[in-house]
Amino acid sequence: xxxxxxxxxxxxxxxxxxxxxxxxxxxxxxxxxxxxxxxxxxxxxxxxxxxxxxxxxxxxxxxxxxxxxxxxxxxxxxxxxxxxxxxxxxxxxxx
Amino acid sequence: xxxxxxxxxxxxxxxxxxxxxxxxxxxxxxxxxxxxxxxxxxxxxxxxxxxxxxxxxxxxxxxxxxxxxxxxxxxxxxxxxxxxxxxxxxxxxxxxxxxxxxxxxxxxxxxxxxxxxxxxxxxxxxxxxxxxxxxxxxxxxxxxxxxxxxxxxxxxxxxxxxxxxxxxxxxxxxxxxxxxxxxxxxxxxxxxxxxxxxxxxxxxxxxxxxxxxxxxxxxxxxxxxxxxxxxxxxxxxxxxxxxxxxxxxxxxxxxxxxxxxxxxxxxxxxxxxxxxxxxxxxxxxxxxxxxxxxxxxxxxxxxxxxxxxxxxxxxxxxxxxxxxxxxxxxxxxxxxxxxxxxxxxxxxxxxxxxxxxxxxxxxxxxxxxxxxxxxxxxxxxxxxxxxxxxxxxxxxxxxxxxxxxxxxxxxxxxxxxxxxxxxxxxxxxxxxxxxxxxxxxxxxxxxxxxxxxxxxxxxxxxxxxxxxxxxxxxxxxxxxxxxxxxxxxxxxxxxxx
Numbered sequence: 387x388x389x390x391x392x393x394x395x396x397x398x399x400x401x402x403x404x405x406x407x408x409x410x411x412x413x414x415x416x417x418x419x420x421x422x423x424x425x426x427x428x429x430x431x432x433x434x435x436x437x438x439x440x441x442x443x444x445x446x447x448x449x450x451x452x453x454x455x456x457x458x459x460x461x462x463x464x465x466x467x468x469x470x471x472x473x474x475x476x477x478x479x480x481x
Numbered sequence: 482x483x484x485x486x487x488x489x490x491x492x493x494x495x496x497x498x499x500x501x502x503x504x505x506x507x508x509x510x511x512x513x514x515x516x517x518x519x520x521x522x523x524x525x526x527x528x529x530x531x532x533x534x535x536x537x538x539x540x541x542x543x544x545x546x547x548x549x550x551x552x553x554x555x556x557x558x559x560x561x562x563x564x565x566x567x568x569x570x571x572x573x574x575x576x577x578x579x580x581x582x583x584x585x586x587x588x589x590x591x592x593x594x595x596x597x598x599x600x601x602x603x604x605x606x607x608x609x610x611x612x613x614x615x616x617x618x619x620x621x622x623x624x625x626x627x628x629x630x631x632x633x634x635x636x637x638x639x640x641x642x643x644x645x646x647x648x649x650x651x652x653x654x655x656x657x658x659x660x661x662x663x664x665x666x667x668x669x670x671x672x673x674x675x676x677x678x679x680x681x682x683x684x685x686x687x688x689x690x691x692x693x694x695x696x697x698x699x700x701x702x703x704x705x706x707x708x709x710x711x712x713x714x715x716x717x718x719x720x721x722x723x724x725x726x727x728x729x730x731x732x733x734x735x736x737x738x739x740x741x742x743x744x745x746x747x748x749x750x751x752x753x754x755x756x757x758x759x760x761x762x763x764x765x766x767x768x769x770x771x772x773x774x775x776x777x778x779x780x781x782x783x784x785x786x787x788x789x790x791x792x793x794x795x796x797x798x799x800x801x802x803x804x805x806x807x808x809x810x811x812x813x814x815x816x817x818x819x820x821x822x823x824x825x826x827x828x829x830x831x832x833x834x835x836x837x838x839x840x841x842x843x844x845x846x847x848x849x850x851x852x853x854x855x856x857x858x859x860x861x862x863x864x865x866x867x868x869x870x871x872x873x874x875x876x877x878x879x880x881x882x883x884x885x886x887x888x889x890x891x892x893x894x895x896x897x898x899x900x901x902x903x904x905x906x907x908x909x910x911x912x913x914x915x916x917x918x919x920x921x922x923x924x925x926x927x928x929x930x931x932x933x934x935x936x937x938x939x940x941x942x943x944x945x946x947x948x949x950x951x952x953x954x955x956x957x958x959x960x961x962x963x964x965x966x967x968x969x970x971x972x973x974x975x976x977x978x
Contacts, residue, residue, distance in 0.1 A: 394853070401812060401856040402819075402836040403849055416850055416911055417857075423912045424858075424867065426801045430874050437872030438879060440703040440733065441928025442690045442953055447732055461592040465823035474821050477832050 388418050495520040496659035497976050500564055500716040503662055507553055507563050514553065514563030518546040518607055521565045525609065525660045528634075533655040535570045535628045536578055537610040545607040552605065560723055562605030567661035569652050570611035571618055572598045572707070573696040581698040582616040582626035582648075585818045585843025587825040595696025596728045597665060597707045604723045609661055613651030616845045617815065618672055618700045621917035622907055623650025625847045633680055633901050634658035634975050637941045641903040646676030646917075652710045653680035657975045663711040663720055667697060669704045670803050671896075671921030674933035677710055678896035678946025681935045681974050683717045683963070684710045686921075688954045689928035690735035691721075693728030701810035702733075704803075704925040712974060714934060714963040718742035721956065737954060745957035746964045751785035753962065756889030760796035761920055763898055770895045770945060773937045777893055777947045780969035781962065789889050793881040798874050799923040800915060805858050805871035806926075811848075812855025818843060850911060879927040886952045891962050894920055896946035900939035924950050932959040936970040944972070 389397075394414050398405045405413055459472055468475035495517050498506065506512055522539045542565060549563030573579050573591035580586045594602070602608070615625040622644040623631040631654050633645040645654040649666030653676035656664050666673035668686035677684025685708045692707040699705065709720035722742050728734045757778060762771065778788050820826035820839030827842045829835035844852065858867035885892065898919055908914050924931035930953070933946040947966055951958045 404837040404841040432873035435873040438876040467826035
């Protein structure tokens with residue numbers, strides 16, 4: 387399967403990445419190389435095979451439903467590029 | 482004073498000691514942790530051209546070394562008390578900048594410590610600084626770091642700058658060149674083993690779940706594992722013992738006891754069944770690598786092991802599976818870099834523009850490629866054809882190993898399909914670069930432990946590694962066999978030449 391420019395643009399929007407016109411061509415070519423490489427997987431018969439998301443973790447462990455962390459607003463905000471009133475600042479999102 | 486105090490150990494000898502020897506030296510008071518640490522800090526300052534460290538922390542290191550000397554004087558202290566090591570800059574370190582080799586984490590200073598580095602600190606290890614790596618650990622040559630390429634201390638006859646491998650290239654170069662006794666690495670598709678092989682050191686990727694992933698900047702969460710990079714097999718056993726262990730903060734960390742890996746070192750290989758997978762003999766594999774592999778099998782046979790030909794039929798699909806699953810997981814993990822909560826922020830008129838500007842400026846080309854591939858294979862309409870398909874083939878790859886380990890105790894392969902290449906010979910096609918991990922990546926998909934031991938030189942005089950793969954949670958068998966290969970190979974490290 388080969389990706390056209392429109393599809394690459396759409397994926398980039400989904401991933402919140404901006405591709406300039408001069409980067410678009412090489413990126414499209416690279417992605418298509420990678421996808422051609424991945425297409426080898428179509429040679430493998432997998433009809434009755436169960437997909438595998440992870441290894442060595444037969445059961446997800448549970449912990450007690452108790453508060454074990456918190457009151458660390460300063461730590462949470464310590465690395466934020468812009469902070470006001472103990473909150474992260476973003477551009478206006480509602481009119 | 483009329484007589485000079487005896488000076489048993491010269492400074493340049495200090496940086497040649499193994500972790501185990503330095504530990505003994507500290508215990509015997511042949512030198513102090515401050516002396517040892519200072520020797521490394523001096524070596525680091527002399528070899529900045531290798532670009533092994535993103536951040537050196539000399540003051541912190543000396544303060545820690547002084548504390549260690551006090552503890553050692555009282556006869557107390559942990560298993561690694563006073564031993565100076567390097568930490569890959571993918572492990573969050575409380576109060577110290579952590580970059581993951583990316584511009585997008587500009588100025589990020591974690592308020593917490595990764596479990597693995599916490600374990601090392603608690604055992605008394607002195608951190609010398611944070612080592613360079615491929616951006617977000619994505620790469621096999623340490624050429625995607627925002628902080629520049631790392632240079633391998635080894636040279637060919639033509640004198641060109643060579644890659645130390647990647648992504649843990651800074652850690653590998655530091656250990657090889659005497660800029661740290663040992664270092665931490667992480668391995669998602671070969672990122673500990675491949676640079677270890679390229680730099681003539683030992684590296685082990687433990688079983689998935691052996692080391693906690695908490696506080697390690699995430700790349701592909703179902704594949705990432707931390708492990709030690711060291712001068713010899715014994716040091717790897719020593720360091721892994723401290724790094725490993727169950728951690729409730731990582732739900733995939735295994736609630737299992739960590740064995741005393743050092744015990745395995747003296748057990749030998751008599752009666753062990755060693756598998757040689759025919760699929761790892763790649764078409765066009767260089768002669769020196771094939772010969773070294775055969776030599777490795779012969780060493781083990783002479784030491785009493787039985788060599789058995791085996792088949793891992795889905796081997797050729799490991800890399801294609803990896804390049805679906807790892808980017809898929811990465812695209813999801815890297816969604817958190819939004820310019821709002823930490824790191825770089827490039828302003829934009831709207832929130833979406835702020836996201837796009839920040840991420841396009843902050844991520845390098847290789848990271849963006851992988852995010853795009855990952856986003857595509859997870860997108861509506863392609864999820865089944867790519868993501869689920871890859872997950873199914875991952876099952877087949879894992880089953881290949883399960884069947885193999887019914888017949889053999891351990892598997893022997895080369896670590897890499899070539900020796901280190903020159904930085905100006907790097908392939909322009911990303912897929913060609915990906916082939917570096919062709920022999921290592923299966924262990925990540927199947928969650929198995931893999932050890933690389935330096936075993937010989939290429940026709941160009943560069944180090945080559947042999948890889949051992951074992952059943953899940955049996956790192957001990959790797960140390961057992963690795964020690965026998967190490968003794969037989971009598972490989973001379975960069976520092977011993």
